[in-house]
Amino acid sequence: MNNDIDEIKMQILDLIAECFEVDRALVVPEARLKADLGIDSIDGIDLLVAIEKRFGLRFNTDQLSDWRTVNDVMDALPNGAKAQPT
Amino acid sequence: MMESVVVTGIGLVSTLGHSLPAIADALRMGRSGIIRDDERIALGFRSALTGRIKDFDPAEVLSRVERRSMSEPALYGAVAAIRAIQDASLDRDRLRNAQSGVVIGNDSAADASRVTADATRSDGTTRLLGSAAVIHGMNSSPSMTLSVLFGTQGVCWTMSSACASGANAIGIGGMLIESGQQDIVIVGAVQEINWAGMAGFDALGAFSTWAGDATLASRPFSVDRDGLVPSGGGAVLVLESARHAKSRGARIRAMLRAYAFNSDGNHITSPDGNGAFRCMSSALTQSGLSPGQIDYVNAHATSTVAGDALEAAAIASVFGEFQPAVSSTKGVTGHECWMSGASEVAYSLLMAEHGFIAANKNLLEADPACVGLDLVRETRSVTPQRFLSNSFGFGGTNACLIFEAMNE
Numbered sequence: 001m002n003n004d005i006d007e008i009k010m011q012i013l014d015l016i017a018e019c020f021e022v023d024r025a026l027v028v029p030e031a032r033l034k035a036d037l038g039i040d041s042i043d044g045i046d047l048l049v050a051i052e053k054r055f056g057l058r059f060n061t062d063q064l065s066d067w068r069t070v071n072d073v074m075d076a077l078p079n080g081a082k083a084q085p086t
Numbered sequence: 087m088m089e090s091v092v093v094t095g096i097g098l099v100s101t102l103g104h105s106l107p108a109i110a111d112a113l114r115m116g117r118s119g120i121i122r123d124d125e126r127i128a129l130g131f132r133s134a135l136t137g138r139i140k141d142f143d144p145a146e147v148l149s150r151v152e153r154r155s156m157s158e159p160a161l162y163g164a165v166a167a168i169r170a171i172q173d174a175s176l177d178r179d180r181l182r183n184a185q186s187g188v189v190i191g192n193d194s195a196a197d198a199s200r201v202t203a204d205a206t207r208s209d210g211t212t213r214l215l216g217s218a219a220v221i222h223g224m225n226s227s228p229s230m231t232l233s234v235l236f237g238t239q240g241v242c243w244t245m246s247s248a249c250a251s252g253a254n255a256i257g258i259g260g261m262l263i264e265s266g267q268q269d270i271v272i273v274g275a276v277q278e279i280n281w282a283g284m285a286g287f288d289a290l291g292a293f294s295t296w297a298g299d300a301t302l303a304s305r306p307f308s309v310d311r312d313g314l315v316p317s318g319g320g321a322v323l324v325l326e327s328a329r330h331a332k333s334r335g336a337r338i339r340a341m342l343r344a345y346a347f348n349s350d351g352n353h354i355t356s357p358d359g360n361g362a363f364r365c366m367s368s369a370l371t372q373s374g375l376s377p378g379q380i381d382y383v384n385a386h387a388t389s390t391v392a393g394d395a396l397e398a399a400a401i402a403s404v405f406g407e408f409q410p411a412v413s414s415t416k417g418v419t420g421h422e423c424w425m426s427g428a429s430e431v432a433y434s435l436l437m438a439e440h441g442f443i444a445a446n447k448n449l450l451e452a453d454p455a456c457v458g459l460d461l462v463r464e465t466r467s468v469t470p471q472r473f474l475s476n477s478f479g480f481g482g483t484n485a486c487l488i489f490e491a492m493n494e
Contacts (some may be wrong), residue, residue, distance in 0.1 A: 021150045038151070046146040046154075053214060061213075 007076050016070065018052050026032060029071045037070075045086035047073065057081050090483050091260040093489070095165040095174025095324030096432045097274075100319055101419055104172065110436040113444040114465050118301035118418045120315050124279050126288075133293035135303050137317025138280060154237055157198045157222035161277035162320030163190055167232055167272055174324040174336060178236055179269070187241030188261040188266050190229040191251030191320075192276030193322075193424045194280055194486035195284040198222035216315050220401045228320075232358070240268050246424075248301040248479025249346075249386070251275050252321065253427025253487055255302045257345030259325050269330040277318030277425035284316045293390060299492040304421075305448040306387035306414035307456050313390040317420030321429035338494040342487065343472070344373035350482025359396035361484045362386075366404045366474065369486035375472060378408035380488070382443050382470030384434045384477045387414035388421045395455035397476065402458040411470070413462040417447030427477035431487060434473045438491030441469045 012035070017024040022037050033039040039047065044064050051073070052058060063076045098104070101119025102112035111120070119137050128136040144161045146152055147168050156164055158489065167188075180186070202219050206212055221227050226244040233242040241262055245255040252275030259273035277283075287293060294313040296303035305311040331338055346369035350361035370377065384399055387394040394414075401412060415433050416422075420428050437443055443466040452461055468492070477485045 040151075041153070042217045043151075049214050049216045 004005055008055070008081055011054070011083055012074055013070065015054060016047065019046065027070060029069070029074065033067060033069060048077065054066045054084055055081050088264050089266055090328035091263045092326055092328045092338045093323050093340040093435065094326050094336040094338060095170040095176060096339065096435060097170030097173060097238070097322045098169065098429065098432055099139060099162045099166045100286045100429065100479050101139055101141060104141070105486050106358050106436060109433070110440045112418065113206050113415060113433055113437065114440065114442050116418055116447045116465070118444055118447065119317065120300050120304060120420050122300045123281070129281060131281070131285070131288045131364070132291065133288055133295050133302055133313070135294055135315045136284070137315065137422070139279060141360050152379070154365070155218050155221045156226070156231050157195060157227050158280060159192055159278040159320070160228040161371065162318070163228040163232055163274065163276040163322065164235055166274060166320035166322040167236070168322050170272065170274070176336070182237040184239040185269040186238045186262070186271070187262070188232045188238055189241060189243045189245060190208040190273070191245045191255035191424050191428060192225055192228050192234060193246045193248055193251050194278060194283050195223050195225050195227060197278055197280040199217060200282040202258050206488070215406060221339070224372055233271060236272065238272070243270060247483045247485070248481055249421070249423050249480040250399060250427055250477040250483045250485040251424040252429065253475065253477035253485035254347060256323060256325070256428055256431060256487060257347060257485060260342045261347055263325055263327050270324065271324045272322060272323030273325050275322065275425040275428040276320045277423045279318035287316060288391060292390065294376040296425065302448050304389045304417050306385065307391045307398060307446055307452050307461055308449050309451045309453045310390045311394065312390065314390055314416070315420035317422045318425060319422060321425050321432050323428065325431065331445065340489045340491045343375065343490050344369040344466045344483070344488040347371050347485045351403070351485065352482050355480050357393055357396050357468045357478055359400050362380070362397055362400040362476065362478055363483055365484040365486045366400060366476065369474060370404065373488045375488065376408070377405045380405070380410045380472050380474050382434065382437070383410050383412045384430045384472040384473060385412055385414040386426070386476040388416055393478065395453055397478065398453065398456040398459055409458060409460045411466065412445055413446045414457050415444055427475065427485060431475050431489065434475055435489065436493060438470050438473070441470050442466060443470050451480055452462050
């Protein structure tokens, strides 16, 4: 189970780098979305959509405004999220 | 006092190429930008013919954040505008004020609407549409994204008037400068080139169904023409007051001598010819030029049976015994629709810069309706110093522009 969560988190890091054209090395859990990765509030909507499409799950959109770091995004993953075949 | 309006920059994203010298060369040599698109055959189109923009990569000049709100036509417009500003040697900082604005011609957001509808139905929800769907789906997307890109704080309008949209965008931008309300306006037009934007036209039977070499399909004024070939891209001009252009030492490419507009008030898709006659006559009167002082008419002629014949008769009547050289560049570009009124001014300015008049491609035998016209059959080594550009759209909306090329 832990392995699966770790794999999901890795896939989200990859997804952020791919969707927002950010150097993958900069996409670490502690990275700040706006200040470090240039991901603003409009991008936040697209990040949510990209994760929902990739993992087939639904976020609580009320949490979107609380996302400050990559860790916040991963902490918001709904229960039952499963890694996707790559 | 009325301000003189001048052109200081040209930028194009065209089926003929990306750089101005390459596009001028294609016009001179009659190289076509038209292909046959197999996807349209699979989708059940009557005609698979279309213009194609080759090697277009907006990421070369636009960041991800700049691109994210831009639909296909907005990207064409933004890249063309960046090129126009470079051509005008205009520092972007000079656009960040209330005397600078944008007026862009556009009359559809068809593919964006298709994508939104398809995704909503297949997902069973709107929540996966993402942030850009609303902007992409707006007809004004190209002008609003351009204003944000350059930070202009003056006019930000979209001109929607069918295939006269581009000409009207130039004309309205010119009027705002002439009246002193703006010093500089980024004007032009865009045309999406995807199948969704063209399906309705195809249904009307407006397109050529030429079966052979695709580059021979668009045949303005030819007796055997069988319809237009859809095309698109982006065309932008930097318009300035002469005073503003001179104050910054800009190269002046041309002066806007006249902008005339009117409507047929007759039929939703069929032109009547009278509107075209009145519009050209009005432009000539406004310009203060006599018919014999016009060197070239860049005709609207789209390669449709009715439209070309009526325009030919109107040109013959307006110019009488002083017939200027006439060609339609749509023989090589196809019909760039909303964009055509702007791109064809740009093409004519390139001809003036390089000292030639482009031929009517694929014109072997002219329609008898063209009697009296000086149709250009081979590229002429003549500079079209003063030219008239015609645009006639669905709904009978007409616009004519007269420019005088300069090199100051």
